[in-house]
Amino acid sequence: MNWKLSFKIALTHLVTKKKQSMIAMLGVMFGISMFIIMISFMTGVNQFLEDITMDNTPHVRIYKPIEIQDRKIISEQRAPSERDWYVVQHQKPKNDMPRIKNGLQVMASIEDMPEVKGVAPLVASQVFYNNGPVQIPGTINGIDVRKQIAVFGLDTKMDFGKLEDLLKGGDMLVMGKGLAEKMGVSVGDRVSVTTPEGNNLTLKVAGIFSFGIAAMDETRSYATLATVQKILQKDPSYITDINIKMKDVNAASVFRKKLENQIPGVYVEDWETANASILAGDKIRNILTAVVCITLLTVAGFGIYNIMNMNIINKMKDIAILKATGFQGGDITGIFLLQSLMIGVAGGVLGLLIGFFFSYLLSKAPFPAASFFRISTFPVNFKLSHYVAGLSFGFLTTLFAGYFPSKKASKIDPVQIIRG
Amino acid sequence: MSIALQADNIVKYFLEPEKFQVLKGVSFDVKQGEFLSIVGKSGCGKSTLLYILSTMDTDYEGSLSIKGNKLTGKSQNELARFRNEHLGFVFQFHYLLPEFTALMNVMLPALRLGRYSKEEVEERAIAKLRLVGMDEYAHKHASKLSGGQQQRVAIARALINDPAIIMGDEPTGNLDKANSTRVFDIFRELAQDNQQTIITVTHDMDFANRSDRIIEMQDGLILDIHEPAR
């Protein structure tokens, strides 16, 4: 088979049928450019959401849940005999603290484990922020400031003030942007905080942070471990959470199981469980992208299939002549397959360029909910692999769409056409 | 002289619209360098026979050999290769590829054969076009040529690979007397000087009478094979 000759004939056919070739090419172009735009944007969104959640979520978190115990306290007092019946109605939880036993020692031992990149302790408590007569519910987290910076980079989330100011001592906190707005406070103002137990303390606002996640920014504030322990009137060994960053994110769930076996009486959670809804969102966006792209490419493929079929019907006489003068079935398949592939490659390359152009524009376009999220423009990913995939999809689709008409063309019986 | 083509008891049916025997057992030999004419009334099966001889139609009974190769039963691809190298064909309805130039139409079978480089093929194609008086139209698109001009380009195309046998189905049907004579002279020369075999279907008795031998057909049978009455 003479590819160069087949190519020449294919090209001549395409050029003489400019309009038809253009339409077929536009179909592929549209499909591929949409693919690029969709996938760049969708993976950009995924990446962005993953980044903001992964920034704030520990890979593994240890805490002590307060649960209703199945074991009845009354039954512990006496040895049960067969005649005894206890009926406990509306059982309440024990007045148990969410304290992790020997928290700081546990933390130190985890810190030494080889899988672990960093560990930070936390004292979390529900509080009311008092804004005149209005009480705003939220949480206050006592942190080890240096560790929190080292492990979670909390200092990078500060909009106003400096996180390190908390270390200067005195009763200070940094609060979420949304919360500060609700309270109408800014750096330097004082807020009063009330715990569920009724303890009250007035704290100075040392800074304002934003994560870009409303649920956090509207409820949360941070202070030092000591400050929160003071509000709660607890001793310096009282911690409620241990947050762990792993060296390898994907090792988290394995590590969680290990910890569960080693540390009794606590609850260990990995980020995949904690962020199940976000991961599900990722999956849904990925599926959506795939469905839309496959649909577009299939439609483009059918377009090419139709156009090639029509093309072959129009070219019956030519095919007959070529065969009569010595072109073989394979030559004919080659000629029409090459036409299809040229359409595919041209459409694909144009699609990539247009896709790049529009995703670039999108990446420069202001994001409408910029005050809500910590970004100013649409999140767009530029990855070579997407472009390679786009071009290969275009190539494969047109190869597939062109194959059957081309095969049909190669089977045309020249005498039937020439006989008239 | 060696036998260029041998047809043995060729039988052909058309099944559509109803079963109908077009060729009822046709046998004859053609010698190398011979100029043979097939004549007969319209509808007697001349074109049908020629398509079988040209190896394009493989749906027949009997056997066909060209230059000692038995072609009956060979695959489509083998036959295409054989046609490309050994046969030249001029169709009744001057079929050219409309989107190519006259020159390219002539060059294509030679480029497919690949015996010569592209430059040589082009040179040869120009020479063949000159032979049929179409060299000045070489770069014109086939679709812009008149019927007679297209017919002559088609003849040039049939000659491009120096085939052993050139077949024509009314090759002068679209030509005026002058051009018709010119084509005849070309065929005559090819047969005499190059020892190429010519088989033409024609109803132009002048044309037939100046060939070497005439096959007269009637209703799918050979009525008579004779030398022309001079």
Ligand SMILES: Nc1ncnc2c1ncn2[C@@H]1O[C@H](COP(=O)(O)OP(=O)(O)O)[C@@H](O)[C@H]1O
């Ligand atoms: N494709 C076909 N299907 C059925 N009958 C055909 C077909 N082609 C030709 N015929 C018939 O076969 C006979 C011979 O046709 P043809 O070989 O073209 O005659 P000629 O070339 O001698 O005029 C005619 O009766 C014609 O009607």
Ligand SMILES: [Mg+2]
């Ligand atoms: Mg005829």
